[in-house]
């Protein structure tokens with residue numbers, strides 16, 4: 001019979017084995033789970049410009065009229081490929097999204113801009129709906145030019161009708177003129193660096209890679 005008090009080999013192997021088991025349970029296993037969870041979290045904003053646009057979005061108070069939250073209808077469940085999921089609220093389905101916003105989507109949003117009131121449409125996926133920067137320039141300069149009857153206030157301070165100096169043209173973006181935009185005759189329209197940042201942010205809101213989470217039972 002091997003005696004743990006006298007067998008050197010056992011005295012070494014037993015604590016070493018317990019140590020390795022503890023390392024796996026306390027460190028390696030949680031790290032593997034965390035790695036899997038991290039992959040489910042959407043990436044932060046794609047670049048510095050979009051990040052700055054987000055700050056402008058906050059400071060212009062766009063959030064008073066726009067939400068960023070696709071709500072789930074918790075009263076009903078459905079099965080998708082054998083997975084139990086909660087569908088999107090009917091009123092929110094008009095924003096073209098089939099998946100309600102998941103908590104992970106706000107992981108890099110500091111603070112989350114979910115909003116409280118919808119005077120305008122939800123913007124959670126506006127970049128997927130409206131990916132054209134020029135459209136956003138037209139809309140910000142004069143919402144009614146692309147959305148007849150719109151009550152969104154124009155944001156003309158984000159534009160200039162005088163050509164920027166040649167060495168600064170790179171920071172601005174020329175806006176194509178369309179009918180009904182209301183730019184004074186003979187003038188050009190340029191999006192300022194702030195307008196470019198704001199629109200970069202709007203276009204980055206696509207919810208790309210968001211996956212439907214399985215609903216817990218009940």
Ligand code: HEC
Nearest residue numbers: 060061062065119120121126129143147150151152153155
């Ligand atoms: C007073 C309320 C109000 C404010 C403030 C406001 N919006 Fe809007 N917005 C609306 C309304 C109403 C619409 C729908 C009509 C339209 O398309 O213009 C809209 C539409 C939009 C759309 C088009 C969305 C779509 O899916 O068609 C975008 C993009 C947008 N707003 C961005 C902004 C940004 C960026 C700001 C801040 C600079 C802002 N809005 C501030 C009311 C507002």
